[in-house]
Amino acid sequence: VDPRALLLATLALLVALAAESRHAVVSLPPFALFPLHLVVLGRIRLGLLGRRMLVALPFLAIMALPAPLLETQRVPTPWGECALGWFTGASLLGRGVIAISAALALSTILDIPRLGAGLRGLGCPAALVTQLSLLERYLLLLGDEATRIRQAARLRALAGAPGLRLAAAMLAALLGRSIDRAERIHLAMLQRGFTGLLPHPPLAPFRRADAVYLAGWLGFVAVLVLMRPFDGMIGRIP
Amino acid sequence: MHMSDALISPAVGGGFWVVSTGAIVYAATRLRKESPAGAPAIAGVLAGFVFAAQMINFAVPGTGSSGHLGGGMLLAIVLGPWAGLIAVASVLMVQALFFADGGLLALGCNIFNLGVIPSLLVAPLLPVLSASGRDSQQPGLAGGVGAWFALMIGAFMVTIQTLLSEKTALPFSLFATAMLGIHAAIGVVEGVVTALVVAYVARGRVAEMRHPWRRRHGLASCRRAASIPVLPGEGPTAPRLAAVFMVIAIMLGTTVSWFASTQPDGLEWAIERIHGEAELAADEAGIAARLGRLQERASFLPDYAFPASAEEESGAESWPVVDAGRSLSGLSGALITISLVFVVAGLLMRRRPIAPTA
Numbered sequence: 001v002d003p004r005a006l007l008l009a010t011l012a013l014l015v016a017l018a019a020e021s022r023h024a025v026v027s028l029p030p031f032a033l034f035p036l037h038l039v040v041l042g043r044i045r046l047g048l049l050g051r052r053m054l055v056a057l058p059f060l061a062i063m064a065l066p067a068p069l070l071e072t073q074r075v076p077t078p079w080g081e082c083a084l085g086w087f088t089g090a091s092l093l094g095r096g097v098i099a100i101s102a103a104l105a106l107s108t109i110l111d112i113p114r115l116g117a118g119l120r121g122l123g124c125p126a127a128l129v130t131q132l133s134l135l136e137r138y139l140l141l142l143g144d145e146a147t148r149i150r151q152a153a154r155l156r157a158l159a160g161a162p163g164l165r166l167a168a169a170m171l172a173a174l175l176g177r178s179i180d181r182a183e184r185i186h187l188a189m190l191q192r193g194f195t196g197l198l199p200h201p202p203l204a205p206f207r208r209a210d211a212v213y214l215a216g217w218l219g220f221v222a223v224l225v226l227m228r229p230f231d232g233m234i235g236r237i238p
Numbered sequence: 239m240h241m242s243d244a245l246i247s248p249a250v251g252g253g254f255w256v257v258s259t260g261a262i263v264y265a266a267t268r269l270r271k272e273s274p275a276g277a278p279a280i281a282g283v284l285a286g287f288v289f290a291a292q293m294i295n296f297a298v299p300g301t302g303s304s305g306h307l308g309g310g311m312l313l314a315i316v317l318g319p320w321a322g323l324i325a326v327a328s329v330l331m332v333q334a335l336f337f338a339d340g341g342l343l344a345l346g347c348n349i350f351n352l353g354v355i356p357s358l359l360v361a362p363l364l365p366v367l368s369a370s371g372r373d374s375q376q377p378g379l380a381g382g383v384g385a386w387f388a389l390m391i392g393a394f395m396v397t398i399q400t401l402l403s404e405k406t407a408l409p410f411s412l413f414a415t416a417m418l419g420i421h422a423a424i425g426v427v428e429g430v431v432t433a434l435v436v437a438y439v440a441r442g443r444v445a446e447m448r449h450p451w452r453r454r455h456g457l458a459s460c461r462r463a464a465s466i467p468v469l470p471g472e473g474p475t476a477p478r479l480a481a482v483f484m485v486i487a488i489m490l491g492t493t494v495s496w497f498a499s500t501q502p503d504g505l506e507w508a509i510e511r512i513h514g515e516a517e518l519a520a521d522e523a524g525i526a527a528r529l530g531r532l533q534e535r536a537s538f539l540p541d542y543a544f545p546a547s548a549e550e551e552s553g554a555e556s557w558p559v560v561d562a563g564r565s566l567s568g569l570s571g572a573l574i575t576i577s578l579v580f581v582v583a584g585l586l587m588r589r590r591p592i593a594p595t596a
Contacts (some may be wrong), residue, residue: 008304010342011289012343014243014341014342014343015251016241017250017342018243018246018247018248018251018343018403018405019247019248019286022405022406024406034339052337052338053338055338056242056338057340059242060242060245061408062460063245063408066408067407070407070408070409071407085407088407090404092244092245092406094406095243095244096242096243096244098242099242099243099339099341099342099343100242100243100341103243103334103335103341104338104340106333106335107336107337107338107352110335112332114318115335116379125263125266125272126266127266127269128262128266128324128327128328128331129284130282131281131282131324131325131327131328132328132332134281134282134283134284134285134286134333135281135282135286135325135328135329135332136332137282138282138283138286139286139289139290139332141286142283142286142289142290143285143289143290143293144288145290146290146291146293146294147293149294150293150294154522159294161295161297161304162296162297163297163299164292164296164297164427164431164434165434166296166297167294167295167296167431168430168431168434168435168438169434169438169445170294171291171294171431171435172435172438172439174287174291174294174314174566175287175291175292175316175435175439176439178283178284178286178287178290179280179316181283182280182282182283182284182523183280185283186280194562205440228529238395
């Protein structure tokens with residue numbers, strides 16, 4: 001699928017999801033269809049997705065937990081009355097799980113070059129796309145540098161994490177080496193005729209299949225937002 | 239401090255997307271004009287530095303836990319405002335798209351809170367902070383204080399964005415207190431580490447920066463790293479900066495005042511609990527009463543609203559209270575504060591002129 005279509009469909013879904021009322025619970029599951037289809041499309045292992053989700057969820061959990069104590073207004077449910085806050089909390093967590101899994105699945109499907117191509121196709125400033133590609137290229141290199149500095153500190157009989165002063169010295173060394181490397185790369189690129197923007201391969205044309213894909217998801221989102229098929233169902237609070 | 243997609247509404251997310259996109263496009267144009275081929279490679283590699291720096295964990299004193307540098311302010315200091323903003327934005331995009339750290343719809347908010355605020359609002363103020371000269375302690379101190387302020391303003395913006403989105407029922411005062419309290423502590427650690435790193439570089443303790451060739455011909459980024467941006471013509475000029483602050487203060491003053499709680503605040507609540515009545519009975523004849531009457535006469539919008547506004551008559555109040563009186567109070571409060579700041583700053587600057595350091 002064309003990266004532009006993927007990005008636009010994801011954004012449409014996230015906007016629709018954000019437009020749901022803060023008590024919406026029953027109307028959320030259909031939105032999960034989008035991340036699920038991404039998982040199938042990219043053949044993503046659910047275990048990996050789950051592990052990365054666990055890292056992202058705690059903050060939302062902290063925000064969701066006090067909700068039942070704050071919104072104590074009683075509302076009827078098929079299982080008896082409960083506080084409105086339970087809906088707010090559940091809705092927050094539900095929306096979090098869907099949004100985070102969509103972003104994670106998207107990141108597994110799109111690598112940075114394809115993402116950059118998609119962004120450029122959507123009119124993102126060229127400077128930012130160049131910046132993204134350069135960031136991707138030197139991320140691992142500098143990561144190695146950091147690992148070496150950390151290793152050196154450990155070898156000098158340092159147990160555990162360093163204190164602030166030592167960490168600052170290590171960071172300053174890393175910053176110095178990064179600037180050093182950046183300057184060498186910059187000079188080398190200038191000598192090879194770099195004009196400030198990386199040349200990008202032409203974007204593959206937007207095919208009919210991509211248009212159908214995008215139209216399909218936009219239609220799906222429009223149905224969820226405009227028709228509200230779950231209105232009047234039990235547990236949906238206006 | 240990354241905002242999540244689950245917490246924002248389309249209007250807030252979209253609004254900040256527009257603002258942040260505008261800032262990035264402007265920064266990209268400025269960058270291309272100032273250094274046609276220079277900055278991108280350096281900014282790209284140094285954006286990678288932020289990720290690498292986060293691999294170096296340090297022990298946070300007194301807590302038994304470990305933390306890592308956020309690095310936004312450090313990037314802004316080393317790269318200057320324009321390249322700094324673009325570098326931070328790219329870091330946040332990678333974090334949002336590849337680590338689900340902050341959402342896609344929330345990306346605009348995150349770029350504003352963590353990129354625009356340190357790069358375009360706080361970094362240009364640092365030369366003033368470190369103005370007194372070439373003493374190597376000064377740039378570090380300025381960088382540290384800047385990092386703390388940038389984090390606090392960012393945390394406050396997170397509170398505002400969350401509450402404007404109305405996806406949680408947390409009351410403004412509680413959420414703001416929690417966010418600012420936690421980030422005040424985090425900010426101290428971030429500030430201290432930033433200050434130490436900048437001081438190390440400025441003191442010439444980093445071997446890579448001591449190279450004589452680099453001292454003479456080094457790129458602007460290295461000079462900046464050693465002395466914090468003080469080159470003329472870089473960053474917004476003072477009047478423009480003042481205009482930016484004015485717009486933000488006016489926006490905050492007019493909109494945030496709607497959210498000023500109609501419930502008693504913490505102190506009033508505590509007094510009510512202790513004394514069983516909302517306000518302590520004022521001493522009718524004492525000096526406090528006289529001061530109170532004076533204050534009543536002097537304050538032209540007591541309790542943030544026009545006297546006897548509609549809400550008092552209707553009895554039931556809704557929150558947020560969209561009210562012209564409150565907006566005007568907020569607006570005039572902001573304007574008065576800004577004028578005061580300018581007067582004080584003017585007095586301070588006349589006493590100690592800024593020494594050119596470049």
